[in-house]
Amino acid sequence: MNGPKNRTRKKIPALAAVALMTALTGSILPAKRVQAAPSGIQVNLAASGFNALSAKSDVAEMWAYIEKNAASSSQATVTVWLRRLETVQNKRLPGLEAALSQESLQNALMTTDGIYGDWKKGTRTGNAQADKLLAEIEKNGYVLDSTEGYFFPKIDYLRYLKQASRTTERYADYLKIRSDETVSELTKDAGLMVSWTELVARAERQSRYLVSYPNTPETATVQQMYDQSLYIVLYGTDNVPLFDYDTRKIDSEAKAAYQKQVRTGSQSSFTKLLRNYTRVLEQNGGKLTKSVEAFRDVRNPWVE
Structure with a gap:
């Protein structure tokens, strides 16, 4: 240091x-x-x-x-x-x-x-x-x-x-999600501050909360957090891209984290999306192709 x-x-x-x-x-x-x-x-x-x-x-x-x-x-x-x-x-x-x-x-x-x-x-x-x-x-x-x-x-x-x-169960679940950010911000300086495995785990928790509690005073905040997590799952960050700029191949640690989550068999909306994403990636040799770009662009949470 x-x-x-x-x-x-x-x-x-x-x-x-x-x-x-x-x-x-x-x-x-x-x-x-x-x-x-x-x-x-x-x-x-x-x-x-x-x-x-x-x-x-x-x-x-x-x-x-x-x-x-x-x-x-x-x-x-x-x-x-x-x-x-x-x-x-x-x-x-x-x-x-x-x-x-x-x-x-x-x-x-x-x-x-x-x-x-x-x-x-x-x-x-x-x-x-x-x-x-x-x-x-x-x-x-x-x-x-x-x-x-x-x-x-x-x-x-x-x-x-x-x-x-x-507290009530729904507020307790919210606090567990918010405490993630006290432990570590998701991103800083355009970099990913947690592992790909932790990123996936956070997205899973946020996704489940939104389905379980769609109308709490905290729902909008968790939705914002989930949108950020999902975007990074699909794209990575500027300094930690999901795909190598030269080879266009997916990061090996990200690929392993995604596959591990898919194998859990979770039926959350996030894991279902991740399952489809990994399937498209496998069909394209783990590379960022036009079809992979089309898949993720349609699901970009920051585009209306």
């Missing part, structure tokens, strides 16, 4: 940085507004206490409240709490990133071991302003990530996942 002084980064203007964050972290549909209880119906005191914290957008206290009360609350209640928390965290992300986007702070992060690369919580730069923001990021349930030498916060869904067993 290069030493701190040898690192270079691509400067990203503040407005572009916010757009980049949105593209990297995705979006979440806002939680439905909780209506006031009708006259004569007693309001749950625990819910009322959480609502007060939510109204103040106090993320740290919302987290503390959930972690203290989740075990003694219903799955439906904990799900509502986490959805509300997720909405508040998403609303705060642009402001946090904008504060962190100052060049002096980005430089401090860039030149600190334990932050560049795999971020180790608790690491500090020595820059007072940067370290204050790092402490806020940790306290409020975010993690620090980077791309092209630009640092940005994102929601720590692994923390949410610790409460998954106390």
Whole structure:
């Protein structure tokens, strides 16, 4: 790994940085507004206490409240709490990133071991302003990530996942999918950041969620994630192409991962598509031919 002084980064203007964050972290549909209880119906005191914290957008206290009360609350209640928390965290992300986007702070992060690369919580730069923001990021349930030498916060869904067993099944399934991105973004710098096997596994999970839960508040977000996964399964990325530019042959590791998934016998919509894709590839000697191009172009999720 290069030493701190040898690192270079691509400067990203503040407005572009916010757009980049949105593209990297995705979006979440806002939680439905909780209506006031009708006259004569007693309001749950625990819910009322959480609502007060939510109204103040106090993320740290919302987290503390959930972690203290989740075990003694219903799955439906904990799900509502986490959805509300997720909405508040998403609303705060642009402001946090904008504060962190100052060049002096980005430089401090860039030149600190334990932050560049795999971020180790608790690491500090020595820059007072940067370290204050790092402490806020940790306290409020975010993690620090980077791309092209630009640092940005994102929601720590692994923390949410610790409460998954106390939520409804569909929200727990959603949290498992979102936690994938906390472990590793799917792509960075036009490269594939996970193995082809992991890519296929994520696409399978996302596909199954969309069939099982077509109308949840999280469906649109999972659909966006699935569209990205499916596109990469069909095309690869600019820096990690599915087909060699010279020989036009499919990547051997991708081919093995696709065949392995097909052999599972899954009847998900994703695996059915993958089964047909591998069949067309076999018929064309594993090369990118016009017929293979036609197959994938028709199924390109990013083309209407």
